[in-house]
Amino acid sequence: MKRKPAKEYTTEQQLPRLGTSPYLKLMERTASSDTNLNSAHLGLIMLWLGDNTLDMVDIDLAAFDITESKLDLLLLLSLHADQELVTPSSIADRLGIRRSSVTALLIWLEKKNLIVREPYAKDGRMTHVRISAEGSTLMNQILPTFWSTCASLVDELDKEEQAVFQKVLVKLNASLEKRLGSGR
Numbered sequence: 001m002k003r004k005p006a007k008e009y010t011t012e013q014q015l016p017r018l019g020t021s022p023y024l025k026l027m028e029r030t031a032s033s034d035t036n037l038n039s040a041h042l043g044l045i046m047l048w049l050g051d052n053t054l055d056m057v058d059i060d061l062a063a064f065d066i067t068e069s070k071l072d073l074l075l076l077l078s079l080h081a082d083q084e085l086v087t088p089s090s091i092a093d094r095l096g097i098r099r100s101s102v103t104a105l106l107i108w109l110e111k112k113n114l115i116v117r118e119p120y121a122k123d124g125r126m127t128h129v130r131i132s133a134e135g136s137t138l139m140n141q142i143l144p145t146f147w148s149t150c151a152s153l154v155d156e157l158d159k160e161e162q163a164v165f166q167k168v169l170v171k172l173n174a175s176l177e178k179r180l181g182s183g184r
Contacts, residue, residue, distance in 0.1 A: 020041070024153070027040055054068050060146075073105050076130040076141055077130060081130065086129050086130065094182065105154065113135075116129070116131075
């Protein structure tokens with residue numbers, strides 16, 4: 001599976017791969033003296049890992065004409081289907097994204113009939129968002145592929161490595177959620 005370029009470019013227009021070396025040299029020149037360069041290098045790899053992970057998920061979800069960010073919102077709505085009020089603001093807060101980004105996602109999902117936005121019964125000025133029957137059906141189709149993709153992300157690790165990696169990831173994620181003051 002290859003990452004699909006946003007546009008078709010000629011070879012002359014494509015940026016060459018750089019690897020980590022130029023980034024490390026830039027880091028050495030520009031990081032503050034109190035920055036641990038090894039830690040910064042690990043953080044950079046984590047950022048790249050996150051980007052690559054999202055790209056892999058998007059590639060596998062392309063057959064369903066949906067992206068990870070849209071699926072994430074549908075998952076959130078599915079898991080909070082029993083809530084009396086789910087607002088665009090509460091979605092933005094939970095997902096850690098801007099309200100305008102949530103609005104764009106909601107517009108796309110609503111056009112596809114995957115969600116319903118309706119006035120809140122107790123206060124018509126507020127908007128309640130819920131997953132539609134079509135959205136639930138799509139989720140049932142997508143989730144087996146999504147979980148398989150999640151599992152495939154660690155296929156290169158043996159069981160012992162997976163156990164250590166899980167411990168490290170859970171610890172890092174908990175630390176970041178604490179720093180951000182929010183979490184899943």
